[in-house]
Amino acid sequence: MAEPTTIPIICGPTGSGKTGTALSLARDWPLEIISADSRQMIKYLDLGTAKPTAEEQSLADFHFVDTIEPGERYTAYQFLIEADRTAGEILDRGRHPLVVGGTGLYLSALSDGVVEIEEDDGGAVRTRLQEEMAELGPEQMHLRLKEIDPAEAERIHPNNKVRVIRALEIFELTGKRKSDLAASDAYKKSRYRYAYVCLSPPRDVLYARIDARVDEMMRDGLLDEIEELIKRGLGDAIRIANVIGYEELLDFLEDRCPLDEAVAMIKQNSRRYAKRQMTWFRNRVRCLFCEDSNEVQKAVERLWTGRE
């Protein structure tokens, strides 16, 4: 039996230049890009998510860009299923799949798999748990988790409502403890192997680039984009989508802060996001770290030519 194909992943924090790197490779290689970016998937949110432009999208085939509606639910599990399928189709065309993105959870779902759990139809269980959380408070809910799944409760801080709810939700849906499922082999996995290459410029360079990119987004008309979407009745959906750049400007448009303050917050939140991404890549996955685009390109090409 043949070794499974190894597919390269270009990861890295926001603003590191992943898209540009992928497009450089596209000049010399027959590749298709599997974008692993939870916010670039959302239709109409273009400037603020630094979505590849129409021109950039004409230079290579991008998958998982503009595929969901604002406010629509999408999960790491769906990404695993669909990205695996897409990778297969690309290989069938005789081309190279190249995963590019900064959403760590989606990437590790793809590279390491994720536990299979029954679907919560319409999210009724989660909605109810959220209501109970609001009513009873985090301590009570954490205590409830402690009774059904002490090991998981031990790992989750009581203030982390999202995780406490998720663990309770899993128990209600499956009748099994999250800690048991995680230790089992009930994993959904991709057919392929993946190799991470992380584009990580020095921090001061990255931060300067992030700040400059935010100014550029504003010059390009991010505010107009949002006002247009509000006119089309998508204001609430944008809030739900929870995207840096949109949240802050909605605050400004709703008179909650001056514009310069909103822009400063976009920069700060983007930098913090980049920092969290770096923490993930440093400690969560094994990857080759490169300071610049050329190094990344060489590493990817080594994978494709089969020379390790």
Add this chain to the structure above:
RNA sequence: GGCGCCCUAGCUCAGUUGGUAGAGCAACGGACUGAAAAUCCGUGUGUCCGCAGUUCAACUCUGCGGGGCGCCA
């Protein structure tokens, strides 16, 4: 030029009746298994403007110098 107030963390400031200092924000570190650009946890990082004096001991008191703000000229 005279008088008064101020100078402590990256920023805004608190504080020590003399025993080398602490809040908020920022920053930094970490967690993350179907919400992840989400969610959560942890950590003071300091020539206390400079020099000299008094003192066992000065960030604190005194003098000189520097910078800032206000009022009067």
